[in-house]
Amino acid sequence: MPSLKLENVAKHFGGLKAVDKVSMEVPPGEITGLIGPNGAGKSTVVNMISGVLALTEGDITVDGVSVATDRADIVARKGVARTFQNIRLLPEATVLDNVMIGFHRREEAGVLAQMLGLPAARRDTKRFEEKAWDLLRRFRMEDFAEYEAGNLAYGHQRRVEMMRAIAAEPDIVLLDEPVAGMNDVESDELATIFRELADSGMGLLLIEHNVGFVTRLCKKVYVLDSGRMIASGDPEAVVRDPQVVAAYIGTSGH
Ligand SMILES: Nc1ncnc2c1ncn2[C@@H]1O[C@H](COP(=O)(O)OP(=O)(O)OP(=O)(O)O)[C@@H](O)[C@H]1O
Numbered sequence: 001m002p003s004l005k006l007e008n009v010a011k012h013f014g015g016l017k018a019v020d021k022v023s024m025e026v027p028p029g030e031i032t033g034l035i036g037p038n039g040a041g042k043s044t045v046v047n048m049i050s051g052v053l054a055l056t057e058g059d060i061t062v063d064g065v066s067v068a069t070d071r072a073d074i075v076a077r078k079g080v081a082r083t084f085q086n087i088r089l090l091p092e093a094t095v096l097d098n099v100m101i102g103f104h105r106r107e108e109a110g111v112l113a114q115m116l117g118l119p120a121a122r123r124d125t126k127r128f129e130e131k132a133w134d135l136l137r138r139f140r141m142e143d144f145a146e147y148e149a150g151n152l153a154y155g156h157q158r159r160v161e162m163m164r165a166i167a168a169e170p171d172i173v174l175l176d177e178p179v180a181g182m183n184d185v186e187s188d189e190l191a192t193i194f195r196e197l198a199d200s201g202m203g204l205l206l207i208e209h210n211v212g213f214v215t216r217l218c219k220k221v222y223v224l225d226s227g228r229m230i231a232s233g234d235p236e237a238v239v240r241d242p243q244v245v246a247a248y249i250g251t252s253g254h
Pocket residue numbers: 013016018036037038039040041042043044045
């Protein structure tokens with residue numbers, strides 16, 4: 001399974017160094033954390049990895065091959081999936097259909113075959129549907145399969161977004177604040193799912209405001225502050241690092 005690496009990655013918005021020479025790694029089979037106060041540059045990092053934003057400097061590689069100049073759809077095809085801080089679902093489609101959209105990357109029979117209703121396409125659809133149900137069961141969402149996604153509670157919409165992101169079995173998945181707005185029971189359930197995904201070989205990058213959740217779950221944590229990587233390593237040690245404590249003082253208690 002491939003590793004995702006950032007080498008001296010920078011993003012400047014005019015004179016603002018939103019991300020300043022950041023290096024980090026998301027290895028396979030592990031949960032890696034990225035934390036930092038508001039405006040630290042976390043979303044900018046995720047947007048650069050996923051091809052939404054161009055880099056100002058540096059390189060991003062998957063399995064040693066640069067994806068730094070690839071468009072978002074190409075990065076996804078190369079096995080890097082993501083969720084968004086602001087949920088992006090098809091609100092009027094069912095939960096099942098929203099998850100099915102996630103299989104597009106692995107579509108084997110092709111769009112034309114789908115349109116013509118050829119047997120190969122029908123086989124794909126059947127297979128995807130079975131896999132979608134597996135995901136719904138894993139995320140305890142099977143009772144909601146036929147609900148319109150837009151009518152679900154916020155925490156459940158987040159789950160649909162995650163299922164869609166991992167449907168195509170990406171090598172790496174970037175989760176932008178996955179437990180925001182969830183209660184302890186819900187976030188514990190997700191923690192279990194994330195561990196299972198990592199155990200299956202997937203590399204997870206968890207971008208979170210919830211420091212407790214990250215320290216509990218991650219093998220390694222990176223801390224951004226004002227665009228710079230101020231600490232990285234074992235979560236317990238990182239959260240006690242004086243620079244990290246100082247960065248969080250005065251923020252809204254996250
Ligand atoms: N498109 C943009 N144009 C100009 N400045 C931007 C743009 N996007 C982000 N910034 C700035 O870059 C810095 C980093 O923002 P970013 O959203 O990456 O931080 P963050 O760590 O994700 O914050 P939060 O936790 O609040 O989501 C901020 O100062 C922000 O105002």
